[in-house]
Amino acid sequence: MEMNEENPTGLYLDEDGHLTSLGLSLYAEFLRGGLVELPGELEQHVGSCSYCRQELMSVADLLDEVDQVEEEPVDYQSKKNTRAPSFKKFLPLIRTAAALAAIVLISWVIQQVLRDRPDEPMAGTGNTLPVETNRQALEDPMVITQGAHYEEDTSNAGRGREGIDSKNSGKESPAVTDQYAMAFVPNPAYESLIGGKFRATRDPQVSGPEMSTAFSYGDTLRFSWSPGEDDAYTLIIVDNQANEVREVDAGTGSWLEWRIDLPPGLYYWKFTGREHLWKAGKFTVGLNR
Amino acid sequence: MDRNELDIKLLRENPDQLLIRFQPVIRIIVRKLCYQGFLPRSETADLVQEINRKLIERLPRIRDQYNGKCQLRTYLSVVIRNICLEEFRKPRLVAEPRAELYEQASEDLSWNQIIIAQEYQRLKRAVSLFGRERSALWTTLRCYADLPVTAGDLTGFDLDPGEEAREQLALMLNDTLNKQKREKLDALGQVFSALGKKPQNPEALRKWSASRIGELISLMNSKAHGSSYSPETLNLLMEKSEIAENSE
Helix, strand or coil: CCCECCECECCCECCCCCECHHHHHHHHHHHCCCCCCCCHHHHHHHHCCHHHHHHHHHHHHHHHHHCCCCCCCCCCCCCCCCCCHHHHHCHHHHHHCHHHHHHHHHHHHHHHHHCCCCCCCCCCCCCCCCCCCCCCCCCCCCCCCCCCCCCCCCCCCCCCCCCCCCCCCCCCCCCCCCCCHHHHCCCHHHHCCCCCCCCCCCCCCCECCCCCEEEECCCEEEEECCCCCCCCEEEEEEECCCCEEEEEEEECCCEEEEECCCCCEEEEEEEECCCCEEEEEEEEEECCC | CCHHHHHHHHHHHCHHHHHHHCHHHHHHHHHHHHHCCCCCHHHHHHHHHHHHHHHHHHHHHHHHHCCCCCCHHHHHHHHHHHHHHHHHCCCCCCCCCCHHHCCCCCCCHHHHHHHHHHHHHHHHHHHHCCHHHHHHHHHHHHHHCCCCCCHHHHCCCCCCCCHHHHHHHHHHHHCCCCCCHHHHHHHHHHHHHHCCCCCCCHHHHHHHHHHHHHHHHHHHCCCCCCCCCCHHHHHHHHHHHHHHHHHC
């Protein structure tokens, strides 16, 4: 049945002939004085349907309660590009504190040069899950990974993609700015997601970093899971402003390691299948030790 | 940019931030439905979590289906309510509402007047849902509550015989104030017939009015657990509202 304004059935009435969510919303707004008129068919239907009358009364009462709260204020920002947004946001302050930032930066670079080389690639052993060499590395840490390409690493064996050892590229971590503390403010929507027991029949039993683990730039996040048939997984990292900062395609393997290349702050991770969110968690990235 | 415009822009460009914005709305809807006894309060945190998860999954579909004819806040509130009801339908033990859920009558007269005014608005809202029958239902309610009917109450019927005729018909109904129900039903039958309704004998009219008032009471009682209207308390509400309106 075609759904359009001239044919409210389908748009405002469902297959059972009752009001859809849109129909309920429209009529409820009319009842509360927010609209001047309704499509005639809607009024006619409600006049003869006690079920929809009950629903409408319930919705209208609920909206009376909802009127008593204000939404959380947010600074509207367009989610245009996915390059490390928090770094761009701090840019004006970095200019102001350029001299101090340069000293800290140079000190950090010297420190990095004198550090040990990072660990060699690890196979997926040490847990009960099958060993898979399914490593991902970011070619350019400051660019969102979408369809990243891989170099062959003949030292790895097994199914799945072959990864490369993600060497420390020597990129500097972002300078400390006055906005440092703001980057750690918890995000209420994601706080309510993490640690949840999501009801699902084919839970891949994702294992990730311990809740609120503190990492440093260059540390490695490890995830493992039991893959389901015909499902493919993605790891999504968002910052505390709910901006997506990384998307890592985990493919059809059963584990991945991802090297942290984020500025200091609080981050949330979401592990998703094709259609479901399976697990969420959080971690912090602090200043380098 | 007004609130609705901002909400719509966030829905299109930054739905995660829209979700953050609506956390207080989600919490109050969950709280209200828990208050009504659908769910034990100990599970509210789990439910908020599940709602956020489902909203994240459904945001693309919400974006496609929302047509801008009503406020986005209204539409999202309905969607959140529906998700809550999906959860409530899952088998679980539901705790009986505790005594403190029932609102205590306030000694403050001004507060009672506010409540009466609000409930009266709810009553008129509920009556309006009956479509073509709303005028007949309203007239019947006033008659049963021994409140005078005006010519204005007799508009909205299939037939409008003019103001003078409606005033005469109103007088006919007002002659039955404080009289037996049988006389009221006789008068109502004659008045409705004159206004284009299908002629009904008093017994049929009694059954019709009982059915509609029963449903009206059910609509009024859907608000909060502990709300307990009956035909008598409905009459009382109308009487008190009339007194309050006349005293203004």
